[in-house]
Amino acid sequence: xxxxxxxxxxxxxxxxQQVTLSCSPISGHRSVSWYQQTPGQGLQFLFEYFSETQRxxxxxxxxxxxxxxxxxxxxxxxxxxxxxxxxxxxxxSSFGTSTAxxxxxxGNGTRLTVT
Amino acid sequence: QKxxxxxxxxxxxxxxxxxSLNCTxxxxxxxxxxxxxxxxxxxxxxxxxxxxxxxxxxxxxTAQLNKASQYVSLLIRDSQPSDSATYLCAVPRMTTxxxxxxxxxxxxxxxxxx
Numbered sequence: 249x250x251x252x253x254x255x256x257x258x259x260x261x262x263x264x265q266q267v268t269l270s271c272s273p274i275s276g277h278r279s280v281s282w283y284q285q286t287p288g289q290g291l292q293f294l295f296e297y298f299s300e301t302q303r304x305x306x307x308x309x310x311x312x313x314x315x316x317x318x319x320x321x322x323x324x325x326x327x328x329x330x331x332x333x334x335x336x337x338x339x340x341s342s343f344g345t346s347t348a349x350x351x352x353x354x355g356n357g358t359r360l361t362v363t
Numbered sequence: 364q365k366x367x368x369x370x371x372x373x374x375x376x377x378x379x380x381x382x383s384l385n386c387t388x389x390x391x392x393x394x395x396x397x398x399x400x401x402x403x404x405x406x407x408x409x410x411x412x413x414x415x416x417x418x419x420x421x422x423x424x425t426a427q428l429n430k431a432s433q434y435v436s437l438l439i440r441d442s443q444p445s446d447s448a449t450y451l452c453a454v455p456r457m458t459t460x461x462x463x464x465x466x467x468x469x470x471x472x473x474x475x476x477x
Contacts, residue, residue, distance in 0.1 A: 281465070291407075291451065291467040304464045338406055340465075347455040347465045348395050349414075354406040 250275065252355035254339050260361045266327040269358045273320050273341030280322040281352060282314060285336040294337075297322055298345060326360075334362045366390065367454050369468035376446075376475050382439040384471045386452030389433070396428060396435040397453040401470065407451055411437065442475045449473070 253272040261267050273280050282294040293306035297316035314324040320341075326333055336357045344350030368387045376382040386396075395414045399407035413419045413426040413435065425438040439446055449470040456464045 283467075290469045293464050293466070296464060306464070336406075351397055351409050351412055352453075352465055353409065354399075357406050 252339055252341050252353055254337075254355035254358050256358060257356065258359045258361075260363065261329050262363050263329055263331060265329050266325060267329060267360060268323055268325050269337055269339075269360075271322045271324075271339030271341075271355060273322070273339075274343075274353055277341035277343050277353075278320050279342045279345065279347075279350070280316055280320065281340045281342075281347075282322070282324050283338045283340065284308075285338055285357075286334075291338070294324065296347075329362045331362050334360060336360075365468075366456065366466045367452055367468040369450075369452050369471045371469055372472040372474075374471055374473045376439075376442045376473060378442060378444060378475055378477050380442055382442050382446065382473050382475070384437045384439075384450050384452075384473070385434060386436065386468055387434045388452075388454045390454065390456065391430075391433065392457060393430075393454045395455055396426070397465070398424075398426060398435075398437045399451040399453060399467075401449045401451060403448075410450075439473070442473075444475050444477055447473060447475045 255270045279298045281296040284292045296304040311327045316322045338357045340352035340354045342350040398411040401407045411426045413428045419426045423440045427436045451470045452468040456466045
């Protein structure tokens, strides 16, 4: 079974631009979560989607948004990029409706560099 | 107090020895706990999860959970250089209507020396 697929793997953008990252979950997984990872802050939760609905959202500004499609694929968008948005963005999927009993499986991530 | 706390390390362990990693959490209602391994430049990989008090063994890995003291630990027996990585403790966090958010600790870096 294929794992979580994230595209692109690497992105270089300039301040003020916007970016869209894509995530295809493991087949059969309906929940998709997004995390930002930086050396200083570690893994920070962005949002979680289940059946096309955003169920949870982390403490990030409104410039960060996402959505999930009917085939469970998900995208996240960051508008008006800032230097501090440079990070590894990780997508993870899970089978069940609750992370309490359905572990997350991570994709390889998208490395975003903002110059 | 952080929701999930780990010693950042690095934890230096001789090859063949036991690596012991600790994690404490703040939410007494937490029911399940996960350990992820992350190699440098790679994404986190699930290695263990535990729901019940006591020990759970999987190969060279043992997870230990003590809900009364709010800590969970990971033991790596017969440590190998390939175990050198950052180990992340993760605890689901209850939100308004679901256990949707997985809260991660900062991770403990383990270095196994030959």
